[in-house]
Amino acid sequence: MKHVIVIGAGIVGLSTAHHLLKEGVRVTVIDRDPEGDKASFGNAGGIAVTEVVPASVPGLLWKVPGWLLDPLGPLAIRATHAPSLITWLLRFSSAGRPAEVRRIAAALAALNTRVYTDLLPLLAENGLLGELQQLGALTVYENAKAFESEAAQWALKRAYGVEVLDLSGDDAREIEPALGASVARGVFTPQWSHVRDPRKLVDALRQSLVGRGLCIRVGEACSIGPGVLDAAVSVGLHDGQRVLADSVVVAAGAWSGQLARDVGDKVLLESERGYNTTIAAPGVVLSREVIFAERHFVATPLSCGLRIGGAAEFGGLNAPANFQRSRALVRLAAHYLPGLRAEGGTYWAGHRPATPDSLPVIGASPRNPAVIYAFGHGHLGLTQGATTGRLVSDIALGKPPQIDLAPYAISRFN
Numbered sequence: 001m002k003h004v005i006v007i008g009a010g011i012v013g014l015s016t017a018h019h020l021l022k023e024g025v026r027v028t029v030i031d032r033d034p035e036g037d038k039a040s041f042g043n044a045g046g047i048a049v050t051e052v053v054p055a056s057v058p059g060l061l062w063k064v065p066g067w068l069l070d071p072l073g074p075l076a077i078r079a080t081h082a083p084s085l086i087t088w089l090l091r092f093s094s095a096g097r098p099a100e101v102r103r104i105a106a107a108l109a110a111l112n113t114r115v116y117t118d119l120l121p122l123l124a125e126n127g128l129l130g131e132l133q134q135l136g137a138l139t140v141y142e143n144a145k146a147f148e149s150e151a152a153q154w155a156l157k158r159a160y161g162v163e164v165l166d167l168s169g170d171d172a173r174e175i176e177p178a179l180g181a182s183v184a185r186g187v188f189t190p191q192w193s194h195v196r197d198p199r200k201l202v203d204a205l206r207q208s209l210v211g212r213g214l215c216i217r218v219g220e221a222c223s224i225g226p227g228v229l230d231a232a233v234s235v236g237l238h239d240g241q242r243v244l245a246d247s248v249v250v251a252a253g254a255w256s257g258q259l260a261r262d263v264g265d266k267v268l269l270e271s272e273r274g275y276n277t278t279i280a281a282p283g284v285v286l287s288r289e290v291i292f293a294e295r296h297f298v299a300t301p302l303s304c305g306l307r308i309g310g311a312a313e314f315g316g317l318n319a320p321a322n323f324q325r326s327r328a329l330v331r332l333a334a335h336y337l338p339g340l341r342a343e344g345g346t347y348w349a350g351h352r353p354a355t356p357d358s359l360p361v362i363g364a365s366p367r368n369p370a371v372i373y374a375f376g377h378g379h380l381g382l383t384q385g386a387t388t389g390r391l392v393s394d395i396a397l398g399k400p401p402q403i404d405l406a407p408y409a410i411s412r413f414n
Contacts, residue, residue, distance in 0.1 A: 001026045004396050005235050005245040007221045007259065010040035011198075011382050012374050013251035014205050015389030018122055021212050023397055028243065030235060032220040034206065039253055039350040039381060041199040042276060044300045044309040046137065046289050048383045049115045050162045050189045052108040053153045054358035055378070056096035074296035076325070078315030085314055088268050091356035100357070102156070107359055107407035109160035111384050114402065118386040126208040131201050135288040137192035140172050140183045140336070146294050147185040154187065163190050178284040180338040194289045196303040198382060217243065223262050224248060224371055232370040247396045249372045254317060254351035256361075256375035264367040266413045269376055271317050272354035275325040275347070276309030278302070283341035295332050305346075308333045312352075321349035354378045362391055362408035372396060373410055 002025050006013045009031035017027045068075060077085065095104060123129045141147040158164055165188040172186030173179045195201050210216065223236035231244035250256050257269035282305060289300040297310025308329045313322070326347040334340045355361065355376040365371040374392045377384050394401055 002247075002397075003028070003231075003245045005030060005233075005243055005248040006251055007031070007235065007248065008251035008253060008256075008375075009034040009206060009216065010038050010251065010253055011202055011205075011385035012040075012253075012377065012388050013249070014202065014209060015122060015385040016249050016251060016374060016392045017209050017214050017389075018126070018205070019389045019393035020396065021209060021214060022125075023393065025396070026215075027213075028215045028217055028245070030217045030219055030221050030237070030243065032218065034216050034218060035203070037348075037350070039274075039352055040202045042348040042350040043198050043274075043382055044276065044289065044298045044307055045194040045196075045198050045302055046298065046300065046383065047115065047119065047132070047193040047195070048137075048380060049112045049191050050137070050157055051380060051383070052105045052112055052160050052162065053156055054095055054101055054104040054108070056092050056356070056358070057101055057153065058096055058098055060096055061093060074311055076311070076313040076315075076322075078313070078319055081314055081316045081319065084316070085270065088270050088356050091268055095357040103407070104357055104359060105156055105160060110403045110407075111360075111387055113161065114387045114390075115383055118390045122386045122389075126205055128201060128204055128208075131196045131204075132193055133196060133288070134193040136188055136190040137194075137289045137291060138172060138175055139187040139189070139291040139293050140179065141185040141293050142182045142336070143294060144184050150293065164188075165190070176286055176288070176290060178286055178337050178339060179290070180336055182336060192289065194300050195382070198302075200303070221252070221259065224250075224259055224368075227370075233368065247370050247372060249374050249392055249396065251374040251392075253375060253381070254353040256353060256373070260361075260365070260373065260410060263365050263371050265365050265410045267361060267376075267410055268356050268413050269361075270314060270354045271351040272378065273311075273313040273315060273321070273349055274309060274352050275311045275313070275321075275323070275329060275349050276307050277326045277330050277345040277347055278305045278307045279330070279341065279345045280305040281341060281344065282306035284337050284339045292332070292336055297329050297332060299333055299337070317351060323347045323349065325349075352378055352381075357412075359408055360384065360388065361410050362388055363405045363410065364395055366411055
């Protein structure tokens with residue numbers, strides 16, 4: 001029986017395990033803390049199939065200085081980490097050229113148009129379909145000029161099949177009465193959905209897969225090397241042991257770059273740390289995820305409370321969290337949601353794996369075809385997890401890919 005190791009027990013790794021188990025493959029997931037906190041647990045819960053525009057767009061860099069100077073702004077860069085970011089930022093800037101934006105949008109759309117095709121069966125087969133809330137999302141603007149400045153991005157989304165309904169401020173408040181008078185315009189995107197609680201979803205999926213035969217090994221993968229005897233590849237753990245397999249899938253999120261470099265593959269991957277606050281009794285009611293466009297944060301009604309999340313902080317994997325950013329998000333939310341009770345929130349911070357072109361890394365290593373990459377999804381890990389798992393499973397089994405995988409190849413960083 002074919003044996004595949006999956007490094008990482010987040011949503012991408014578990015989705016990969018799901019698809020492989022369906023094919024009768026023996027699967028071992030390696031994670032240093034399989035039940036512990038990770039980006040798959042703390043995200044805002046959105047299935048953001050409408051997000052086909054990359055993070056870098058024309059004119060964005062002119063906004064960066066103001067964001068960095070604003071203590072409530074959506075972007076922070078730790079001074080000690082700034083020199084390490086230079087190459088990544090140069091590539092990020094290049095990704096904002098108009099031709100590149102169109103190319104990246106096409107690649108993101110190729111993944112996102114498959115999301116429900118892959119996600120709905122995965123949820124159903126693991127008894128989790130009731131966790132999905134298909135109620136759309138509402139993007140709001142407090143400044144009509146900000147709304148108009150993003151007209152080209154909304155047009156690009158429409159070109160790739162995203163349904164968009166433009167709203168007045170009153171229309172937006174009719175959909176979500178908790179919104180205050182500061183909201184001047186809105187956009188409703190009905191294809192968006194969210195899950196009831198990302199942590200419960202991932203926990204339940206892991207437990208279901210274990211019941212179907214998944215083996216979980218607690219340990220920290222530190223190297224990937226050649227196999228011995230009939231095994232094509234081996235994974236070295238920090239305790240000195242090695243695990244042998246026919247293939248290994250690297251789905252370790254922001255930590256994946258270290259493993260790729262060990263294989264000999266160059267990759268530009270950064271930790272884009274995100275923050276949130278979850279308020280169990282917020283005093284306001286939202287029906288769906290609300291995106292606050294100018295301030296780049298969201299609020300999602302989860303079963304555990306209202307989650308207010310956002311921010312992008314570049315400081316590496318080892319810098320301590322700055323929970324002032326979680327508190328700042330609540331203050332911002334109170335501006336839009338006048339009835340919000342800010343007390344009693346639970347703070348969280350986690351590492352999003354960010355590539356400069358906003359595209360994940362999906363595909364076999366050119367150095368070792370037994371190594372398959374599945375990381376770098378940025379804000380779209382939960383959204384694209386099931387589809388990535390399907391694509392990676394097909395690679396491991398030698399099946400033809402469902403889509404052209406060239407845009408996601410790790411070789412693009414050479």
